[in-house]
Amino acid sequence: MLDFGFDKIALIGAVALIVIGPEKLPRVARTVGTLLGKAQRYVADVKAEVNRSIELEELQKMKSQFTSAVHDAERSVREEVDSATGALNQTWRDVTNDGSPTSYESIGLAPSLPEYRHPKKNWRLKRGATPLWFKQKAGVRRHSQSGAARVARFRPPGRT
Template sequence: MVDFGFDKLVLIGAVALVVLGPERLPRVARTVGTLLGKAQRYVSDVKAEVNRSIELEELQKMKGQFQTAVNDVQSSVQEQMDAANQSLQSTWSDLSVDGTNADGTIGGYGSPVPVYERPKKNWRLKRGATPVWFKQQQGVRRHAQSGAARVARFRPSRRAP
């Protein structure tokens, strides 16, 4: 930028004093100072915007690198899962074709193939075993109630003061 020394600033001030006069010089100096401050703020805002755009570009490059790394890892894991699934399917098909007997035992060892059975839980029985006084204390609703009925139930009374 332009480099002004002390002697040049004194010369500019003396010329301004002669041209503008002592009455208007302070007002002009304030205006020039305000304009210089606005110009400095504008330049700093532009610098900050440029820095932000550079950082954004760097972050986008890093995001692209991470995305490619994630895709590589995902594809390798998927390949490994497919290979393991294929080997499991081939082993299972070999076992089911050759290893099971008509009575459901595997390989003739006498152990039947386990069948999944849902556990027998009766949640209504468990809810019904809770005493009514405990439900009232905990605030558990025992009866279905419409929204309008609930509002009417908890509406404050209209008493005149």
């Protein structure tokens, strides 16, 4: 940038003192200082904005690389699954259509899976089947109570 040594700054100060005068020099120096400060802040803001844009571009590159890697992995997994499924289906067709006497069709049996049946569990029935004496002994709450009602219920007799 600009290279200012001590001798150049002293020369500029002497010329400013002669041209501007000793009364107005402090005010001019303050004004120049504030303008230089604003300029430095503006340069710092521009640098920060440039750095943010560079980081954003880097993040976008990383995102595109990551998404391409994910798509490649997904494609390779899908190809492997498809090839394994094809091989399994081919093996199943070979086993079921080989014409040997041990196949299901030759002995008159068709392979079938059992039909799904819901277990018909009713947790309310199970919970209601617990005896009342056991619930009382185990301290199971059967009804909700507020704190004040619970205190009033368990207050010793004779106290009000």
